[in-house]
Amino acid sequence: MAEKPSGGPEAASNRSADIVAAAARADELCDAAFAGDRRALARLLTAVENRTPVAEAALRRLHSQAGHAQLVGITGPPGAGKSTLVAALIAELRRAGRPVAVVAVDPSSPITGGAVLGDRVRMQAYASDDGVFIRSMASRGHSGGLASTTASAAAVFDAAGFDVVLIETVGTGQSEVEVAATADTTVVVEAPEMGDEIQAIKAGLLEVADIVVVNKGDLPGSHRTAAQLRAMLSDAPDRAPRQGFPPPKSPDVLLVSAATGAGVAELLAAIDRHRLSSVAALNSDARLRRAEAQVWAVLADRLRSRIRALEEAGDNADATLLEAVAAHDLDPFEAADRLISRLTGE
């Protein structure tokens, strides 16, 4: 919610009216979406992505209804076949009659209209299936952080009754890996026999994996890759807990061929087993980290607004704190301390 610098009583009453209107609109969208209206659901998700007042009101309302879905992160390097795997998992879940939503964190830019990935086409088979909802999200411009926006989108699907929410990210960036790592179950997808640079990425990804999938399991080299991965995972006795990451564990390494469907049922069984395990329980590390990302995103938003308001309300010298830092006249620590003093009135 965009807080403005404090105005007169008229401004305050306008703000109250805005809040009431946003809450009414949120109720309307939630009621419709939870009753199966897909356009209302899409609008809620757009509001969440844009962090509008309607999104805040909706997320406040639906938070107590969420917490039942299994959030499954699917991540891995480009070319590992994540989208094909997601399509295969959807097919498997639908055979069992389980409703599934997908949040695809798309590395392409809205500027070019978003390049259509080959597998998105395959997803169109589900256009008339109310048990499937696929949502692409831009990976940029989330002021509160990608992890928080994704968690909020997942909460919407969760409250709307989707049993499983698949969160697909390209696992080559810090934020994208963190997004997958805040899921209840994180599946890292690898293709057999990749080059040196991919190996490096792989090493970073393995830390967050609950389940490792070697995709394209019908290709030569896939068994060797699986064996190498198992060796890497057991060769890391010092898999110490690191800030923001789950405690050490030994993920399963599964061979899957998403294209032929071989191994997909076994993967879903492994995901379900993980769901039942303590790691995926309520108040698990993953859920606490997700809650922290959401709370901190709101906090950061609110504090940024307040700081901006203070700067605008103050004398003009205040507005140039960042400029002074950029010009190397003031160090960032001093600037931060001045802002905090103003904020807390110390």
Added chain:
Amino acid sequence: MAEKPSGGPEAASNRSADIVAAAARADELCDAAFAGDRRALARLLTAVENRTPVAEAALRRLHSQAGHAQLVGITGPPGAGKSTLVAALIAELRRAGRPVAVVAVDPSSPITGGAVLGDRVRMQAYASDDGVFIRSMASRGHSGGLASTTASAAAVFDAAGFDVVLIETVGTGQSEVEVAATADTTVVVEAPEMGDEIQAIKAGLLEVADIVVVNKGDLPGSHRTAAQLRAMLSDAPDRAPRQGFPPPKSPDVLLVSAATGAGVAELLAAIDRHRLSSVAALNSDARLRRAEAQVWAVLADRLRSRIRALEEAGDNADATLLEAVAAHDLDPFEAADRLISRLTGE
């Protein structure tokens, strides 16, 4: 600096002693590093990466000395040959007698010891050259954000007298792209004729480019790729300014073969031209964004410490705010508002 919950006068005096000791150590390391002691420089960078009290003291001290180096972000998808290009740029800069530092944001994990990329070996040629300093940084675990840590590392090199700081990131993640985008000049590297998924990444990357390099310019398809990129860039008349990103501009598209060295001199000339242009001037958008990332990282650190201290000092119910959110008993907005009230004493 880790602020502790307020203790007695003894605790306060210990904290003061710690601050004085950190400042003394920072002075010692800065004096040595700026006089050419490479081990001291390495230790400063480690302190910066770990956000220690010594780092804060050093960054406060050296901030006014920084601001002279040209920060050049080098980013692009895996396999585009970024490391080879960085090696070629180093060679070109050294021929001109210009000191150059590299911050390589490494997607590999410290857990496996960090996979050695082929091109790192090539860099060993500069092991005895005091005009070259290469530093790898893990891309994970930066609580204050990767952009802020990288900016701080660049400030150390800047104050130490390096003329150019190359910041190499794998441009497939939100954070990594943002890191490159906070450089004065952002070079996006592409390889000719990549697949569909890479095309998607490319679209996202182009937004932040000041200069686009088609690497491996001796391969067939490189001219076509360059032509396609030029078309994409001119086909985007709606390149509107987006939050946290620079205003629209039309980047140059250059053909380079980092392996043979063809086009590298032209690339360096283009980087130097950009340095002189208004975009790269003091108080440019890039510098303001960098300052904002640094100030916000410090602010977030300080506020997190204060909030943690408040929770520890308060009744036990306070410590479970995150747990209540994770258990869906409290929504993240309410949790954030309660924390802010406590912080500002409202």
